[in-house]
Structure formats: C-alpha cells, structure tokens
Amino acid sequence: MFSQIFKGLRAVLGLNIMGLSLSTSVKYMLLSLEPHHDPSSRSSNAERAMFPPITELGFDRLALPPNDPLTLRHVTTVEYVSHLGRPLSFATRWDAGDKSVQNDLLDFARSKLAPRPADCVATNVLVCLAARFAAEFRPRNERQEDIERTLVENHMRYCNDADSHLRMATFAPTEPLLAEAAFENIYYNDYEQAFLRTVAENVNTWGIHQGDRGEFVMSLIWMAARDAVVVRASKMILDRRPWDPYRHSVISIADWMKQLLPTNYHQQPESMRPSVVSDGTVTPVDFSLAFEGCRLWCNHFIQVQDYDVIHTKFLCALLSDGIGVLCVPNEVGIDLLWIGLKGDVICEENLVLILGQARNDSQIGICAPNRSIPIIRMVFALASEVPGVTLVKPPSRQSQSKKDTESKDPKTKRFEFTSYDFWFAGIDPSTFGCVTDKDAEHYHDLLASSRLLYNPPLPVPQDLRHSKKSRKLEEETRPIGGARVDIRRAANKMRMAFKRHFRTTLHQFVFDD
Numbered sequence: 001m002f003s004q005i006f007k008g009l010r011a012v013l014g015l016n017i018m019g020l021s022l023s024t025s026v027k028y029m030l031l032s033l034e035p036h037h038d039p040s041s042r043s044s045n046a047e048r049a050m051f052p053p054i055t056e057l058g059f060d061r062l063a064l065p066p067n068d069p070l071t072l073r074h075v076t077t078v079e080y081v082s083h084l085g086r087p088l089s090f091a092t093r094w095d096a097g098d099k100s101v102q103n104d105l106l107d108f109a110r111s112k113l114a115p116r117p118a119d120c121v122a123t124n125v126l127v128c129l130a131a132r133f134a135a136e137f138r139p140r141n142e143r144q145e146d147i148e149r150t151l152v153e154n155h156m157r158y159c160n161d162a163d164s165h166l167r168m169a170t171f172a173p174t175e176p177l178l179a180e181a182a183f184e185n186i187y188y189n190d191y192e193q194a195f196l197r198t199v200a201e202n203v204n205t206w207g208i209h210q211g212d213r214g215e216f217v218m219s220l221i222w223m224a225a226r227d228a229v230v231v232r233a234s235k236m237i238l239d240r241r242p243w244d245p246y247r248h249s250v251i252s253i254a255d256w257m258k259q260l261l262p263t264n265y266h267q268q269p270e271s272m273r274p275s276v277v278s279d280g281t282v283t284p285v286d287f288s289l290a291f292e293g294c295r296l297w298c299n300h301f302i303q304v305q306d307y308d309v310i311h312t313k314f315l316c317a318l319l320s321d322g323i324g325v326l327c328v329p330n331e332v333g334i335d336l337l338w339i340g341l342k343g344d345v346i347c348e349e350n351l352v353l354i355l356g357q358a359r360n361d362s363q364i365g366i367c368a369p370n371r372s373i374p375i376i377r378m379v380f381a382l383a384s385e386v387p388g389v390t391l392v393k394p395p396s397r398q399s400q401s402k403k404d405t406e407s408k409d410p411k412t413k414r415f416e417f418t419s420y421d422f423w424f425a426g427i428d429p430s431t432f433g434c435v436t437d438k439d440a441e442h443y444h445d446l447l448a449s450s451r452l453l454y455n456p457p458l459p460v461p462q463d464l465r466h467s468k469k470s471r472k473l474e475e476e477t478r479p480i481g482g483a484r485v486d487i488r489r490a491a492n493k494m495r496m497a498f499k500r501h502f503r504t505t506l507h508q509f510v511f512d513d
Contacts, residue, residue, distance in 0.1 A: 059174065060084055062091040066320070070346045075320040076245040076297055078105060078177075084321055085175030089155070103242040109181035112155070114189070125191060125198040126206055127156050128182035130172050133219055134303035134326040136209040137170060144207030172302070176322035179300035180249060183227060188237040196220075196442040203446065210449045211358075214382040215335045217427070217446050218358040219301050219326055222336060225259040225434040226251060226298065232259075245297070249322075253294040253340050253352065253376075262433045265389055269420075274374070275392040276419040284394070287420050290374045294342045294352050298324045312348040315339050319346055358382060378422045382447055387426030 009019050062083050067074050074080060082105055083091040090109065094102055113131060114124045129135055130151055137157075139145040148170055151157040157170040186195050199220075203210060210216045229251045234240045240248045258266050272287040297319060303326040304310065310325070318325065318339055325337040336356035343350050353375040424431050427443045435443065 059086065061087040062095075070316070070320065071344045072250065072295065072297060072319075072341055072346060073246055073344055075346070076250055076322075078102065078243060078245065081177050081180075081245055081322075085173050085178070086155075086158075089173075089175060090177055106177065106181055106184070106243045109178050110185055113178070113181050113185050121191065121194055122198050122202050124185065125195055126202070127151070127154075128185050128191070128195075129199060129208075130156055131175075131182040132179045132223065132300045133172070133216070134301040135172065135216075136303065137207050138209045139207040141207075144205075147206055172300070174300070174302055174321055174323055176245075176299055179322070180243075180245070183230070183299060184237065184240075187227060187231050196439055200442040200445040204449065210446055213335065214358045214380070214447055215326060217382060217443055218336055218356060218380055219324070220446075221427075221432055221435065221443070222260070222324070222338070222356070223299075223301070224439075225256055225432070226296065228259045228434050229255045245322075249299060250295050250297045253291045253296055253354075254288065256296055259434050260432060261389060262430055265391070266433075268391055272391050272420060273394050274418050275394050275421045276417065277394070278418045284418065290418075290420070291340075291342075291352065291376075294340045296338060296340050297322050298338050300324065301326050304328055310334075310337070312351060315351055315353075316346050316348065319351070352376070354378070356380065374418045374420070376422070377419050378424065381423070381425045382427055384425035387428035387431045389425070389431055390423040392421035392423060 005019070009017075060083075064080050064083050079094060079102075082094040082102075085091075090105060093108065094105060097105075113127050126147070137144070137148045139148055148157065148168070152159050152168070152170055156172075158173045159168050159170050161169045186192055191198075230249060234248060254269075257269055261269070270286060270288040274284050274290070277284050299322050301324045305328050310327070319341060324339075327334050327337060334355050335358045338354040338356075340352035340354060341350055342352055355375060356378045358380045427435060427440050427447065429435055429437060429440065
C-alpha cells in the first residue's frame with residue numbers, strides 16, 4: 001500500500017507538495033529507509049531526500065488550565081487527571097463522552113492495559129510495570145527489542161528517539177490515569193500474589209535494567225507501601241466507583257510511614273524528634289505534629305537524567321501530576337524523591353520532600369539538600385545481612401559554653417533544613433511492614449541483579465581497613481570506577497542519554513520566574 005501511494009505521488013513531483021504519513025506501528029523502517037537501502041534511484045543517489053521518522057509528541061497539550069491558587073483538590077479530579085499525558089489518550093474521550101463514559105474512564109484504561117487473555121500473566125504484569133515504574137529497557141537481543149517495540153505500538157511506552165535501524169529509546173508515559181489503572185489491574189485482578197514473582201523471574205528476559213544500587217527495588221517497596229494504604233481503605237473495586245482520585249488515591253504521609261515501617265515501630269515515629277534542626281527553628285516538634293495534615297499524591301515514577309530539573313518550582317508540577325522521581329543513576333546524592341504537601345495549596349512553601357538513598361554496597365551516606373522546610377530522609381542498606389530499622393536520634397545536648405564557642409567559629413557547620421532521618425537495613429518483614437517473607441525472596445532475587453558487577457570493590461587486607469593506607473587506596477581506585485561508568489554510558493548512549501521527557505507546556509504560574 002505504501003509503495004503504491006509513493007507511485008501516485010510521482011504525478012505531483014514538480015509541485016511543492018510533501019507527503020506525510022502517520023502510523024502507530026514501530027516497524028517504520030519501511031517508511032523511512034536509509035538512502036543505500038532505498039530501491040528508488042533518486043533517493044539512493046541523493047536526488048531526493050527522505051525525512052527521518054518524527055517521534056516527537058508533546059505532553060499535556062490538552063491539559064486543563066490550573067486554578068489560582070493551584071490546589072490538590074483541583075489536580076486530583078478525574079477531569080483534570082484525564083487531560084494529562086498524550087493528547088489522544090483519554091482527554092478526547094472525556095470531552096466527547098457523556099456521564100457514563102466519563103465514570104467508566106478508569107475501566108477503559110484498565111482494558112487498554114490488559115488486552116490479552118488472563119492466562120498471559122507475564123505479559124500483563126510487564127504492561128503494568130512499564131506504566132508505573134521507571135523501567136529502563138536495555139535490550140540485548142532481537143526478542144527483547146520486539147518486546148519494547150510491542151509496548152510502543154500498544155501505546156504503553158513512549159518513543160523518545162529513534163532511527164531507521166529500529167533502534168529506539170523509550171520511557172513510560174507520565175499519565176496518572178494509566179498508572180492508576182495499572183495499580184487496579186495488579187491488586188484487584190488476582191495479580192497481587194504473582195506480581196513480584198513474575199517480575200523477579202522475567203526481568204532479565206524482558207531486558208529491563210534493574211539499576212546499579214537497588215533503586216529499582218526500593219521504588220517497588222515505596223510503591224507497595226502506598227498501594228497497601230489505598231487497598232486497606234478500599235477492599236473491593238466497587239468501593240472505588242466512581243473513581244475520585246482525591247478520596248481514593250491521595251494518602252497521608254503518616255499512613256504511608258506506618259505501612260513502610262514494621263508493626264513494632266508504628267508508635268515510635270509519633271514522638272520522634274528531628275535529627276537535624278535548622279538554625280531558624282526555635283523548638284523542634286515531634287514527627288506526628290510536623291507532618292500533620294501532610295498528604296501524598298503519587299502513583300508512578302519517572303526517571304530524570306539531569307539534576308537541574310530538581311528544583312522546587314518543577315516539583316510543584318510533578319506533584320500535580322502524581323509523579324515520583326527516580327534520580328539520575330551513578331550520581332552521589334538522592335536516588336528516590338517523593339513530593340508531599342502540607343495543606344491544600346500547591347506552592348513551594350508547602351512542599352514536603354521524602355528523600356531516599358538506596359545502597360547495594362558498603363558505601364552508604366545520606367544526602368543533605370539545602371531545604372528550609374521539614375523533610376524526611378531515608379537510607380537503605382539493602383545488602384545488609386542483619387535486618388533492622390533505626391530512627392536517627394538528635395545529637396546529645398551540648399553545654400552552653402561549647403555552643404558559644406561553636407557559634408563564634410565561622411567554620412561551624414550550620415543547617416538550613418529540618419530533617420527526620422530513618423535508616424533501613426536489609427529486606428525483611430522486620431525492616432518493612434509491607435514486605436512478607438515470600439516478598440523478601442523475590443526482592444533479593446531482584447537485588448542480586450543490581451549489584452555493582454562493573455565496579456566491584458577491591459579487596460582490602462584486614463589490617464588496613466581502618467588505616468590511612470586503606471583510605472588512600474580507596475581514593476586512588478575511585479576514578480577507575482568513574483571511568484567504568486563513563487564507558488558503560490558511552491556504550492549505551494542511545495538508551496542512557498534520554499532527552500528531558502517532561503511536559504512541554506507547563507503551568508505558567510508555577511514556572512513564572
């Protein structure tokens with residue numbers, strides 16, 4: 001058919017007319033051939049040039065205008081959520097449909113995610129995983145490439161860049177409605193018990209990169225705690241109909257922490273004091289008071305490739321879309337970021353940040369962003385052999401004379417943020433309340449695939465572990481690990497160097513400088 005259309009266009013060859021074809025198929029090599037593969041002599045001899053495939057597609061083109069001030073209640077209506085993402089996804093169906101169509105929009109999204117029979121568990125789990133988590137595909141064979149292309153063809157993945165050799169870089173579309181449909185397909189469609197097992201058994205077969213430090217596993221655990229809160233409030237699918245995101249998907253930070261922590265730690269955060277107090281804080285308050293009325297609206301992750309986008313103005317837009325952030329890999333600092341809100345007005349002053357740093361090796365640390373509002377910091381030593389949870393206590397009170405001495409010292413470290421810190425070790429029911437014994441086995445299988453195989457730590461003799469020679473050896477070998485990372489990035493440049501895939505039209509008043 002396409003060749004016949006080309007023959008017909010030869011009749012208007014001398015006119016200023018350009019042919020443009022639109023196709024949802026990812027096998028676009030037949031539409032835009034390389035010159036040396038084109039059977040046409042005019043193309044192969046460079047007399048006529050073919051345009052490369054166009055894969056650019058803006059997000060939120062049909063997004064509703066925000067109210068002033070922008071509130072959580074406004075951005076968590078079905079009408080607002082349905083207009084986010086790709087322009088031909090759900091927005092046009094909402095605008096053209098009657099009340100019954102609008103009420104069934106979430107069920108329509110669920111049917112798009114599970115078009116195959118119920119016995120195709122692995123395929124349906126993959127679709128739900130790709131819609132909610134920052135799954136990065138790194139196919140190593142033709143079968144894995146076909147899996148990625150099929151997801152793009154079925155509108156489950158977004159093609160960010162491509163060439164005529166069918167090589168492409170893809171990511172999950174940032175559509176909270178589709179992510180919520182994926183959540184329901186997992187927890188209300190008998191996939192809950194098989195989800196983790198299926199992911200652990202097939203993640204390598206699918207060609208999904210699990211991360212280098214366990215951040216992919218940590219994102220699964222964070223989202224499992226969120227999902228447990230939502231399912232606990234709505235036992236049956238009918239309890240969520242008609243779906244109201246504000247009532248059915250927005251949760252409190254206190255409830256999320258209770259699901260994340262084991263049962264014997266549920267009462268301790270209520271009286272927990274901050275481990276770091278900003279200079280401007282007169283009297284630190286307990287955890288329960290500091291985060292009273294704080295809520296979370298997050299049902300999917302995206303991965304950023306540039307730390308420049310992590311600023312408070314942009315975080316307001318991420319919060320309005322229900323997005324959690326998986327930060328740029330192989331960088332020191334934050335690995336996971338969730339944005340909470342105190343009150344109902346979405347503004348920089350009301351943001352509450354939950355920062356996570358996952359570590360799958362012995363070098364762990366906690367990041368200290370320059371924030372002047374209460375935050376929650378978490379460090380996860382996932383490979384620890386001894387499971388446990390530590391609620392970091394504030395430093396012991398110093399004498400008044402020592403405080404006076406430090407206040408006069410210009411080199412004294414001053415904090416510009418207030419932080420409540422948690423340390424999690426291992427993956428076990430005694431570490432996370434949302435993890436069962438069976439889940440722990442699957443998480444460990446996933447964790448084993450994300451070890452630092454490309455940058456293993458060099459063995460250090462026992463008598464040098466705490467000496468200056470040990471630290472010097474570590475400093476000398478650190479650039480080697482950085483060089484290995486650079487080599488990996490260069491080898492996977494096509495799939496690592498993603499362009500920024502956030503919305504192209506942003507809320508003007510949020511980003512107004």
